[in-house]
Amino acid sequence: KAGVTQTPRYLIKTRGQQVTLSCSPISGHRSVSWYQQTPGQGLQFLFEYFSETQRNKGNFPGRFSGRQFSNSRSEMNVSTLELGDSALYLCASSRTGSEQYFGPGTRLTVT
C-alpha cells in the first residue's frame, strides 16, 4: 500500500507571497491532518479534515487554511508569508482517527 505523499518536497518563497502544499493520503483514509514542525516550537497541529469538512483547527492565524477534496486529497495554503513560516509542513492520514501516518513533509523556506 502506498504511503502518504506530499508535494512539493522543497519550496523557497519570498515574504508576502502565498504557497499551496498538497497531500495525498493512504488509500481508504478519510482523515487528513496538517502539522508544522520547527526547532523552536516542535510539532504543532494546524487542522484536520474529514470527509471534506474541517473537523478541528489549531491555534494558527487565518493566513493558514486548508481544504479536502472528495478523493480525500488535501491542500493547505499559507497567504502573506512571513519569515517565521519557514518550517517542515507535515501531513498525516488516518482511517480510524487515532493511528496517524505521516508523509515525508514539505520543507518551506521563506526569504
Next chain:
Amino acid sequence: GENVEQHPSTLSVQEGDSAVIKCTYSDSASNYFPWYKQELGKGPQLIIDIRSNVGEKKDQRIAVTLNKTAKHFSLHITETQPEDSAVYFCAASNGAGGSYIPTFGRGTSLIVHP
C-alpha cells in the same frame, strides 16, 4: 489544554543497551498515547501506541507503559541497534468526537553507538 513533557532531550547509549524515554501529560481526559520515530529527512513514523485501558504493550524490542494515576507513560527499547538512532516523540490525545488531535512532546534524540 493538554501539556506533554518529555525527557531526556538527548540520550546516548551503547549498542545492546536499553533506552528509556519518559513523558508526562496534564489532561486526565487523554486516552490515546502514540510514539513516533523520526529519522533525518523523513516524517514521523508511528512505532507503537497505547490506550488508557491498557497498562503495557510490547512489540518485539519496543514496549510502552502507562500509569494513568501518575499521568506518566514511557517508551522502552531493549537491545538497541545503530538503526534505532533517531528522534522519538511521545504524544497524548483524547478521542473527543472521534477525532484524536495529538499534543506532542519536544522529542528525544537517541544516539546508539556501535
